[in-house]
Amino acid sequence: MTLVAVTGGSGKLGRAVVRELLDHGYDVVNLDLAAPREQLCPYTRIDFTDYGQAVEAFTAIDSRYRGVDAVVHLAAIPGPGVTGNAATFANNVTVSYNVFAAARAAGIRNVVWASSETLLGLPFDTPPPYxxxxxxxxxxxxxxxxxxKRLDEEMAAQFCRWEPDLKMIGLRFSNVMEPGDYAAFPSYQDDPKLRSWNLWSYxxxxxxxxxxxxxxxxxVPGLEVFIIANADSVMDRPSAELARELFPQVPWKRPVEGTQTLLSIDKARRLLGYEPRHSWR
Known part of the structure; x- marks a missing residue:
């Protein structure tokens, strides 16, 4: 049985990750500043801006566990504008460094973390290259x-250079949705500009x-990054039609059919065997 530490396990994506891992036979500990809505696994309050707490969290928490086998790092200020720019940057870079370094110090060689679709150029005021x-x-x-998030990926590359047997995977998640969020999707249909900022993805x-x-x-050890989106868009109109309307000068790398996502998940499908199972439709 593998014990996985999930930082930020009380958050929107974290809750789903905890449940998914438990459903597939993993032992899980949730390490977060915020207590979970529903305690599915052991929870310990950890402030990952403090490196000492990060090291302790991955090595031993008395009465809870001694050491973890893998880390899923989701803890962060979750997006631009939640707080000031400098506060967002200082918090998120510090937390990621502390998690990566503490995992290395604890001898953990399996780290998965939340990167972001924002690295692709969102909100695409400058159109994408293709x-x-x-x-x-x-x-x-x-x-x-x-x-x-860009610096997280660069840090991960250097950690993998220092430790050739380390595996670090950054998942560039699109806009995370829960089933309750889907009630708003019909309101997007009349104005394609509302969701063009991330190419109508989720x-x-x-x-x-x-x-x-x-x-x-x-x-496979080393660094990999993957775009993680659903197979479809948030829109009823065909994706190619929407793109020709709002990004008419952008060339196509390959054709898309129907409402297929414009954030390519081909790499995740090919290397991870990822295949989305849920849709707002």
């Missing part, structure tokens, strides 16, 4: 939040959790 977008072009952070939290589990089970 469609559908993928992991192949240079990241384009446009906010302090996205810049912090990720059901349950499918995001599936991607986390598959990333934990991926066996």
């Amino acid at each position: 469609l559908p977008v993928d992991e192949e072009y240079e990241t384009r952070p446009e906010t302090a939040y996205a810049l912090a 990720i059901d939290g349950r499918d995001g959790a599936q991607a986390v589990r598959l990333a934990l089970e991926y066996q």
Whole structure:
């Protein structure tokens, strides 16, 4: 049995990840500043801006556990504008460094963390280089939040260089949704500009959790990053039609059919075996 520490396990995506891992036979501990709505697994309050707490969290919590086998790092200020730019950057970069370094100090060699779709150039005021977008072009952070995520990926690359047997996987999640969020989707249909900022994409939290589990089970050491989105868009209109209307000059890397996502999940499908199972439809 593998014990997985989930930082930020009380959050929107964290709750789905905890449930997914438990459903697949993992032991899980939730490490978060906020207590969970429903305690599905042991919970310990940890402030990951404090490196000492991070080390302790991955090595031993008296009466709870002694050491963990893998880390899923989701703890962060969850998006741009939640607080000030400098506060977002300082918190998120510090927390990620502390998690990565503490995991290394604890001898953990399996780390999966939440990167972000924002690295692709959101909100696409400057159009993307091609469609559908993928992991192949240079990241384009446009906010302090996205810049912090970019530095997370660079930090991970260096940690993997220092530790050749370390596996770190960054998942560039699209906008996370729960089933209760889908009631708002019909309101997007009349104005395609409302959701053009991320090419009309989303990720059901349950499918995001599936991607986390598959990333934990991926066996190849080193750094990998994957875009994680649902297979479809938030819109009823065909994706190619929407793109021709709002991004008419952007070339196509390959065709898309129907309401297929414009955030390519081809790499995640190919290497992780990821296949979304849920849709707002």
